[in-house]
Amino acid sequence: MLYTSTRDASIKVSSATAISQGISNEGGLFVPESIPSLCEADFERIAALDYIGRAKEVLKLYLTDFTEDELEYCVNGAYNGTFDNNCPAPLKKLDNGEYILELWHGPTCAFKDLALQLLPFLLTTSAKKVGKGRTVILVATSGDTGKAALEGFADVENTDIVVFYPNNGVSPMQKLQMDTQKGNNVFVCSINGNFDDAQSGVKRIFTDNSIKALLKENGMEFSSANSINWGRLVPQIVYYVSAYCDLLKNGEDLTNGFNVVVPTGNFGNILAAYYAKYMGVPINKLICASNSNNVLTDFIKTGKYDRNREFFTTASPSMDILISSNLERMLYHLGNNDAKGTAKLQKSLAQTGEFSIEGEMLEQLQSLYSAGCCDDTNTLETIKDKFNKYNYLLDTHTAVAVKVYDDYVKASADRTPTVIASTASPYKFSASVLKAIDNSKCCSDEFEMLESLMSVTGVDAPAPIKALKGATPRFNNICEKDEMIDVVLKFLKI
Numbered sequence: 001m002l003y004t005s006t007r008d009a010s011i012k013v014s015s016a017t018a019i020s021q022g023i024s025n026e027g028g029l030f031v032p033e034s035i036p037s038l039c040e041a042d043f044e045r046i047a048a049l050d051y052i053g054r055a056k057e058v059l060k061l062y063l064t065d066f067t068e069d070e071l072e073y074c075v076n077g078a079y080n081g082t083f084d085n086n087c088p089a090p091l092k093k094l095d096n097g098e099y100i101l102e103l104w105h106g107p108t109c110a111f112k113d114l115a116l117q118l119l120p121f122l123l124t125t126s127a128k129k130v131g132k133g134r135t136v137i138l139v140a141t142s143g144d145t146g147k148a149a150l151e152g153f154a155d156v157e158n159t160d161i162v163v164f165y166p167n168n169g170v171s172p173m174q175k176l177q178m179d180t181q182k183g184n185n186v187f188v189c190s191i192n193g194n195f196d197d198a199q200s201g202v203k204r205i206f207t208d209n210s211i212k213a214l215l216k217e218n219g220m221e222f223s224s225a226n227s228i229n230w231g232r233l234v235p236q237i238v239y240y241v242s243a244y245c246d247l248l249k250n251g252e253d254l255t256n257g258f259n260v261v262v263p264t265g266n267f268g269n270i271l272a273a274y275y276a277k278y279m280g281v282p283i284n285k286l287i288c289a290s291n292s293n294n295v296l297t298d299f300i301k302t303g304k305y306d307r308n309r310e311f312f313t314t315a316s317p318s319m320d321i322l323i324s325s326n327l328e329r330m331l332y333h334l335g336n337n338d339a340k341g342t343a344k345l346q347k348s349l350a351q352t353g354e355f356s357i358e359g360e361m362l363e364q365l366q367s368l369y370s371a372g373c374c375d376d377t378n379t380l381e382t383i384k385d386k387f388n389k390y391n392y393l394l395d396t397h398t399a400v401a402v403k404v405y406d407d408y409v410k411a412s413a414d415r416t417p418t419v420i421a422s423t424a425s426p427y428k429f430s431a432s433v434l435k436a437i438d439n440s441k442c443c444s445d446e447f448e449m450l451e452s453l454m455s456v457t458g459v460d461a462p463a464p465i466k467a468l469k470g471a472t473p474r475f476n477n478i479c480e481k482d483e484m485i486d487v488v489l490k491f492l493k494i
C-alpha cells in the first residue's frame with residue numbers, strides 16, 4: 001500500500017516514509033491510496049484476539065512495508081504492560097444499547113496514549129527503514145497530546161522532542177503533567193497564544209526550507225507527533241475495530257449497525273472511525289460533538305467552514321480548536337480523492353479563514369456525519385445527571401459527547417446501538433468535574449479537589465495522576481509565538 005498527499009496526487013510513498021516525514025513537503029497530509037477492507041469472517045477471527053493481536057491485524061493492512069517481526073515488536077512495545085489490566089480500550093455498558101469506549105487507561109490518562117505509545121516504535125522503525133538519522137519531534141498541544149507524546153518519546157533512542165502548549169489553554173493537571181516530564185531528550189515550553197497559534201507555529205517551522213536544511217546539515221530531521229502524522233491515525237482505527245469485536249462478543253443486535261459519537265477537536269479521532277467504517281465496521285452515523293468552539297458543527301450543518309469567530313476557553317480544553325487539521329483528509333476523501341480540490345480549499349482556509357463545500361460533497365458529508373455542540377453549563381449538568389443516574393463519572397470532554405448524543409436521540413429517535421468515545425479520565429479535569437458534582441467542595445488546590453472528588457464519588461483516581469502530588473516542575477518556560485523556532489534551535493544546540 002502506498003500513500004499520497006491530500007494536495008499533490010503525484011506523490012507516492014511507503015508508509016515508512018509517510019510516518020517518518022510526518023507531513024508532505026508541500027504541506028499536504030499523507031493518506032492511503034485505497035482503504036483496505038475486512039469481511040465478517042475476518043472480524044470473527046479478530047474478535048477472538050486480545051488488543052495486541054487486534055492491533056497487529058489492522059496495522060498490517062496499512063503498513064505493508066513493515067515485516068511481521070517489526071509489527072510484532074511495535075505493538076508489543078506499545079501495549080504490553082503499559083495500560084491498566086493490559087486492556088487499552090475496554091467497552092463499558094452505560095445503558096441498553098449505549099456503550100462507553102474508555103480510551104484513558106494508559107500512562108497519561110487520555111486517549112492520545114493509544115496512538116502515542118505506538119508512534120515512537122512506528123517512527124523509529126520507519127526511520128531505520130528509510131535510512132534517516134535523528135528525528136526531532138515537534139508538538140503543538142491543547143494539553144493531552146503533549147504529555148502523551150513526551151511519555152511515549154522520553155529517552156527513545158535517536159529522537160528529540162519539543163512540546164509547545166498555550167499558556168492559558170491547558171488545565172493545571174495537564175500543565176503539571178508536562179512540566180514534570182523526565183527524559184534527556186525532552187523540552188517543554190508554553191506560548192503566549194492559543195492552541196491554533198501553537199499549531200500554526202509548528203506547521204511553519206516544518207515547512208521552512210532553510211530550517212529543514214539546517215537540521216539536515218546536523219544529521220537531523222523533523223517529524224510530527226500530532227494527528228497530522230499517519231502514524232498517529234492508524235493506531236486509532238484499531239480501537240473502533242476492537243469496539244465492534246466487543247459488541248459482537250456481547251451479542252449486541254447490530255442489524256442496523258451502530259453509531260459512534262466522538263468529542264472532537266482536531267478531527268483525528270472521528271476520522272479514524274470513518275476509516276474503520278470504510279474497512280467494513282458497520283458504523284451507521286458518525287456523530288461529531290463539539291464544545292462552544294463549534295466550527296465543525298456549523299460546517300457539518302451548512303457546508304461552510306469559518307474560523308473567523310470568537311475563540312472560547314472551555315471546561316473541555318483539548319477541544320478548544322478552530323482549525324481542525326484532519327478535516328483536510330476528510331475533504332480529500334469526500335471529493336473522491338481530489339488533491340487539486342483539497343489544495344484549493346486549504347488555500348482558502350489559510351488566506352481567508354473560511355471555505356465552503358456544496359452539492360454532492362455536502363450531501364455525502366451530511367449522510368456520513370451528524371453534529372452537535374454543548375456549552376460548559378450543559379457539560380457540567382451532564383456530568384452530574386449521569387453520575388446520579390448511572391453512578392458513572394464522565395470527564396468534561398466525554399460529557400460533551402454524551403450531551404450531544406442525548407440531543408441527537410431526542411431529535412432523530414434513532415435508537416441504533418451506540419458507542420461513545422470516552423477520551424480522558426475525569427481526574428485530569430478534577431476542578432470542573434468536582435464543580436459539577438459538588439460545587440461546595442471546590443478550592444484552589446488541585447490535589448485537595450482530587451481527594452474530594454474521590455470521596456464524594458467513590459471513584460478512584462488513576463495512579464499516574466495521584467503520583468503527581470508534590471512533584472516539582474522541571475520546566476517553567478514561556479515564549480512568544482514568533483520565538484518558537486529559536487526555542488527549538490537552542491534546545492537542539494544548532
Ligand SMILES: *Cc1c(COP(=O)(O)O)cnc(C)c1O
Nearest residue numbers: 144265266267268269318423424
Ligand atoms: C485530543 C482530545 C480530543 C479531541 O480529539 P481529536 O482527535 O483532536 O478530535 C478530545 N478529548 C480529549 C480528552 C482529547 O485529549
